[in-house]
Amino acid sequence: MTKLSPVVPPNGRVTVYAIPGAQSSARALAVIAIDGNEAIDAWPTIRRLDTVSYHDGKEEQQKVWKAFRDWLNGLKDNQKQHGWDREPEFSMLHVFRWDHPNGRHRRLYGFKMQTRPGFEVCALCCYRSKDTHLTEKAVKRLIRDLSKDQKVRKAVRDAFKSEQGVTTWVH
Numbered sequence: 001m002t003k004l005s006p007v008v009p010p011n012g013r014v015t016v017y018a019i020p021g022a023q024s025s026a027r028a029l030a031v032i033a034i035d036g037n038e039a040i041d042a043w044p045t046i047r048r049l050d051t052v053s054y055h056d057g058k059e060e061q062q063k064v065w066k067a068f069r070d071w072l073n074g075l076k077d078n079q080k081q082h083g084w085d086r087e088p089e090f091s092m093l094h095v096f097r098w099d100h101p102n103g104r105h106r107r108l109y110g111f112k113m114q115t116r117p118g119f120e121v122c123a124l125c126c127y128r129s130k131d132t133h134l135t136e137k138a139v140k141r142l143i144r145d146l147s148k149d150q151k152v153r154k155a156v157r158d159a160f161k162s163e164q165g166v167t168t169w170v171h
Helices: 042-050 055-072 137-148 150-159
Strands: 014-023 027-034 093-099 105-116 119-130 168-170
Touching: 014 042, 014 055, 014 150, 027 042, 027 055, 027 150, 042 055, 042 105, 042 119, 055 093, 093 137, 105 137, 105 150, 119 137, 119 150, 137 150
Parallel strands: 027 119
Antiparallel strands: 014 027, 014 168, 093 105, 105 119
């Protein structure tokens, strides 16, 4: 199992990738990568989904982009379904859920934060394929800790401090 702390290893570089086309006037999606922390693993999944060319992959890609569009358009968050609304320490967490055509349940986890007044970013950081009802406690703690890390927060805030956003921001 991958060691979960520290979230940003000493001298670890934090990179924030804006997801092209995943921004509205009030919200945006980004992916975080951290050198030296293999538990932060959403970036390879986003890249894979962006380049699929086979039928099942295209179907999965459509499901994920629908979930992204729903969130960007302000549709109600699905946190109640996870019980996270009863756990205030995890209130900043967000999950995008979908089922792969092969039946496996897929999840992209991230945290939400305001980067400027009236603008919220969901920074995706972890990917899991799971078959259990509850989210792993270690994953929830990892994302919570990531959302509190000042180097990570600064990288996300800097990436989306202007209305145009940026493609990549490295710290």
